[in-house]
Amino acid sequence: MPVITCIDDLKRLHARRTPRMFYDYAESGSYTEQTFRENVTDFEKIRLRQKVAVDMSNRSIAGEMIGTPVTMPVALAPVGLTGMQSADGEIKAARAAEKFGVPFTLSTMSICSIEDVAAQTTAPFWFQLYVMRDEDFVDRVLDRARAAGCSALVLTLDLQILGQRHKDLKNGLSAPPKLTIPNILNMMTKPEWCLGMLGTRRRSFGNIVGHAKGVGDLSSLSSWTAEQFDPQLDWTKIARIRDRWGGKLILKGVLDVEDAQRAADFGADAIVVSNHGGRQLDGALSSIRMLPSIVRAVKGKTEIWLDSGIRSGQDVLKALALGADGTMIGRSYIYGLGAMGEAGVTTALEVIRKELDTTMALCGERDIRNLGPHNLLVPKDFEGDWA
Numbered sequence: 001m002p003v004i005t006c007i008d009d010l011k012r013l014h015a016r017r018t019p020r021m022f023y024d025y026a027e028s029g030s031y032t033e034q035t036f037r038e039n040v041t042d043f044e045k046i047r048l049r050q051k052v053a054v055d056m057s058n059r060s061i062a063g064e065m066i067g068t069p070v071t072m073p074v075a076l077a078p079v080g081l082t083g084m085q086s087a088d089g090e091i092k093a094a095r096a097a098e099k100f101g102v103p104f105t106l107s108t109m110s111i112c113s114i115e116d117v118a119a120q121t122t123a124p125f126w127f128q129l130y131v132m133r134d135e136d137f138v139d140r141v142l143d144r145a146r147a148a149g150c151s152a153l154v155l156t157l158d159l160q161i162l163g164q165r166h167k168d169l170k171n172g173l174s175a176p177p178k179l180t181i182p183n184i185l186n187m188m189t190k191p192e193w194c195l196g197m198l199g200t201r202r203r204s205f206g207n208i209v210g211h212a213k214g215v216g217d218l219s220s221l222s223s224w225t226a227e228q229f230d231p232q233l234d235w236t237k238i239a240r241i242r243d244r245w246g247g248k249l250i251l252k253g254v255l256d257v258e259d260a261q262r263a264a265d266f267g268a269d270a271i272v273v274s275n276h277g278g279r280q281l282d283g284a285l286s287s288i289r290m291l292p293s294i295v296r297a298v299k300g301k302t303e304i305w306l307d308s309g310i311r312s313g314q315d316v317l318k319a320l321a322l323g324a325d326g327t328m329i330g331r332s333y334i335y336g337l338g339a340m341g342e343a344g345v346t347t348a349l350e351v352i353r354k355e356l357d358t359t360m361a362l363c364g365e366r367d368i369r370n371l372g373p374h375n376l377l378v379p380k381d382f383e384g385d386w387a
């Protein structure tokens, strides 16, 4: 059993144990991957302020996200094709999150369906919606999420057309993988993954196949996706979905101050400052760099969460100290899942918890709610002087 000390250890195992096509799908950004890289490297520019001779007993990193108690303010972000990283991946991740006491978000493009995940878990999870042209499909999927007890809707705003990720095109990404000779050769080196997949019936898009008109088999699915994401999504359509859903609403993919103001005025329960993990608009600034200006504009009007680039509990601490009310992680838990299934997701969460707690203590804080800019050393030019 390898000793896991950090998220990078899980990433290395993920690369070794999961077919190339799915590891690459997770580990890529759009075009040059500049934004994907900077999401991580910009966290490194922020430094921590060490404080000594402060009582560090009885520490707490617990909190709330949109009224839900959390053992730490770190939710699992929606990730498509999670059930291809490990058999029944969404169920494994949701179970790990539930046991740990953090929220899980199920993607529209998941392999396990909403109903499957609900049947295999007890804590309510959140459902992430990609808005499709087919309003009937959207309405039915919202009804299904409500019927399954989902406690919030995460509406993703930054993917109405797909950012190009070169590796997915070169690898011929599909779910399940096509049985070409290179794919078969690669899968032969991943025996545990293959066994898992042979043992499950969940190998295609569970929320879509059998639910969307004209999608009964996979060959029509990729074209259906390209055709179906609604390029006309605007605030009027968002309002229609909000009214139809009627529950808690999280707007994900906000990276601009004006958009954040609009989302707060709109009444979103939370916004997620995000660039989709660098997978959409390459050349956009990192989420952590955009965070301070968004905090200045809308703090207190809506909850502000951040994702994109979090690879440690130290990164979580930096986001919170800069004013975020919560965070989401994508790849950090996907590495764990691809490495070791449910136990790997738990390990990822444990790694982050320990790093967050230790770092908080060494910064001289006992309660996560007291973190603030006083805990950080931020370079004067961090936000940049852009014209």
Ligand SMILES: Cc1cc2nc3c(=O)[nH]c(=O)nc-3n(C[C@H](O)[C@H](O)[C@H](O)COP(=O)(O)O)c2cc1C
Residues within 6 Å of the ligand: 025, 026, 027, 039, 077, 078, 079, 080, 107, 108, 109, 128, 156, 252, 274, 275, 276, 277, 278, 279, 307, 308, 309, 310, 328, 329, 330, 331, 332
């Ligand atoms: C492989 C992969 C698939 C993703 N699929 C979705 C998705 O289906 N819906 C969505 O809203 N975001 C999706 N995202 C974006 C994540 O929700 C999140 O914004 C991103 O992973 C955060 O960056 P991080 O991976 O650096 O933590 C995906 C991200 C990855 C890495």
